Amino acid sequence: MSAQELTFAEVARIRNLAPSTEWAIKAVNAFSKASTAEQTEVRIAKPATARELLEELISRQPAGRGGGAGSAATGVITTVIQGGPDTSMEYIRRVLVKPYPLGVTTNNVGGGGVPMSAPAAAAAAAVKAATAVKAAACSGLLAEPLDAKLPVLGALVQGALLGDSRLGEYVTVETGDGLAAWAHKLRLTTTAALSGMHLFISDKLGGSKTMTTVKMALLVDATLSLALENLGLYTSMDRAAADESYGAAEQQLRPDFLLWVGNALLFKGEEHASDMQSAIAGLWAKMATPWIPALLPDASMPCMFAYAAAGNSVKFFAITSSGGGGSVRMTTISEHLDIGTPFGRIQVVHHILKILQVLVAYAPHVPSILMPLGGVRKEVGPLGNVLRSVTLFPEFVRKSVDLSQQDGSTMDYQGLADMYRALGGVRCPNLVRLHCRGGSSGGGSGGGIHLQPDGKTVVLYLEPVGLPLQRAPPSEADLRRAVRDVLAGVAALHAAGFVHRDIKWQNVIRLPAAAAFTTAASQQPADTYVLIDLEHAAPADFPLDCGQPPPYQLPTWPAAHLLDPATGRYTRQSDLCMLAAALMSYLPFSLSDSGCDLRQRLVTRQLLSAEAALQHEWLLQE
Known part of the structure; x- marks a missing residue:
């Protein structure tokens, strides 16, 4: 892999792992010189493990800045990372992920002009919020644009922008002098998604489930990790990584991707090698409610968002409660997206941010849950x-x-x-x-x-x-x-x-x-x-x-x-x-x-x- 290819493919994730700019540059240079097997190991590892692996790669490099393939990328990376104070978090919080208008307040939510007690108002607001989330999920949520287009590094994705005019609906290279101009991490993340970072992954992964997981992680996890970094939400994210301590039966009961907000499972994903129908079936079968209904019988159940991925095909869904006993209904809320194309990849990033808007708005109304389902x-x-x-x-x-x-x-x-x-x-x-x-x-x-x-x-x-x-x-x-x-x-x-x-x-x-x-x-x-x-x-x-x-x-x-x-x-x-x-x-x-x-x-x-x-x-x- 050349240093320039590495800039397209990996710099966003490495920068998110970096404790400092100097470390990020060293890590990029070391990664570009690593073997294919070592690079793949870093890509599929969880953040803490990936950072340890990069530390090991850095330790094996000669002292000094050095030269060669790795240093060729330094100028581009330093320009992006050191261009000024990063405003990605502020841009995401104020522009991209403003809470979706659920229409919920705790003041007089009962209607009719009758004041409600604080506990009653909170309970009524939670019910209204859960209902609003369901309505938002099924009313063309993902077709709505964000409040601003996603900034990208035009020099690195010029070919993609010229090849598909539809990308202009989602991204822009015109950042101006405002927050977007200095949103370096965000631009790196969206540029990496648009440029097709997964194309540089070892062919040995082929059409496997692991390949699908790696491709989705570089879109879903990278976007969510960046967006959630400073939103002030109590969230956690996990993947059902291969674990020898878990039997095959247990792995069939836990989703491949899980995101909790306040211990409520509100977003999940299922990733298969090539069979989309089996991935969709997995969404039905694996933890299809945000919590165990019988343990919170008085809590109104919001919808859960989900995606199914098979190879390069991705589809988003909303899963809502249907009557009692934990029965659910699953509604398709997106077209089939092709992440083998720049347009499909940037749509996935857009859809994740739209879903996050709803989750941010619902977060204050999540009931008290002591143990997260699937956690x-x-x-x-x-x-x-x-x-x-x-x-x-x-x-x-x-x-x-x-x-x-x-x-x-x-x-x-x-x-x-x-x-x-x-x-x-x-x-x-x-x-x-x-x-x-x-x-x-x-x-x-x-x-x-x-x-x-x-x-x-x-x-x-x-x-x-x-x-x-x-x-x-x-x-x-x-x-x-x-x-x-x-x-x-x-x-x-x-x-x-x-x-x-x-x-x-x-x-x-x-x-x-x-x-x-x-x-x-x-x-x-x-x-x-x-x-x-x-x-x-x-x-x-x-x-x-x-x-x-x-x-x-x-x-x-x-x-x-x-x-x-x-x-x-x-x-x-x-x-x-x-x-x-x-x-x-x-x-x-x-x-x-x-x-x-x-x-x-x-x-x-x-x-x-x-x-x-x-x-x-x-x-x-x-």
Whole structure:
């Protein structure tokens, strides 16, 4: 690859990765001299990894500015990057991505001149915003122009501009003296899209899915990353990159591209090698709602934007809710776009910015969502190793745990598998269970648990899916229901011969009445609480003295005396004592005398079992 070709193809992405102008120039020069394999590795890597790879390439270059092919590009790059203070963010924010006019305010949104309370106004505004997003998506949104044309470097795309007059509808080389004149990053990004950066990717990728992904990433990810950089939105973006820890079945359930705004999945993409119909089918099948409807039954569902890509063909869609139960309707909102042409590529950039306008306008109305659908949350150790990760799917949670790094564990993988197998026949609605998945081993007849090839990381597929808690419910009635449900889960666990050892609010989830009913966890129109996180569980007759320091004592144990005073063992009554200390203390309200009596009886070991505790008068009240 020549340095001039590199300027067309790669400088926008490298500049976005650069901590400084000097680094950007060094990176461009080093990249231009790298092998085809090394260049491809940088192109398909995520930003953090790509920067590390470029650092390695820079370190291998001779000292000094040097010459040769790389330095030939320096003049062009320096002119673009050092031309003045970059105004791309201001130009994008004030001109290109002004919020789409959804017509939503929180003042008197109820109409009729009747003032609304702040919570009611906010709720009504959210409903109106969700409805407006659906209307905008289906009313020719992408056919509307941006408030200004996209600036490009005319000298680098002159041939394309002369070859297709339609490009003049979207781009301009006339930047004037305003913000566009100094929008260097934006001009580089749009110029790279227009000039066809993907044409320089190794032919070895051919007509593969990877090739489609690389081409779309250089259009979609580059545009969004630049636009979102300073918009002040809580957003995250991810790709379902090949990961050996994920099985084929899981990869078939998670979209290839995902963008969340405030933890709502509002834009996704599906990328296939050549079959457009299979890509469209993937949009239907993979996470077709912004969140799990049953977990937010009162929230109005906005539309989700999506694209399907196959080879050089791209098409955009709007996915809207259709009735209850999470059913959806998908509407085509663009023509087939050919990203093998400059016009098709710049249309993709334009459409992404139009969609972003709507997302910016809707962002203030996104409901509170604790865990993003399709999102991966990781707990990373001091050396960068992943200790545990959680991914939310519509019907289950995928959890991976490095058992070798877990404090206080008493069971290895086989012990955990045996425990879940024993619990498989219980089906207690208040206790976490394996989600039956064919092909997995160790979880009984339905699978749901397996050990990674590293021999230390266990992967679990768990249900039900609920809302994580961090603290006690706000009222005594809700606390009573939660304690009753958790005790029912503890009773089932104890009956199977195990103790939990880590009961706390963070290990309890709440299923709203709608979710509880659909999962058969309850036949009553009330929330259901479920005890989760069994990785620290142990056999009830675990013989070791846990009164000694770790590894068997958990650092999260409350100050209350949990262990058997005679043997130092953690027993079934220890679970009851922990439940009282962790769930019935430090409440945001004064507990009634009856509730205090139950708490005292649990802490002082006067109740011998969870079944006995469930018969206490406080829990029998409605």
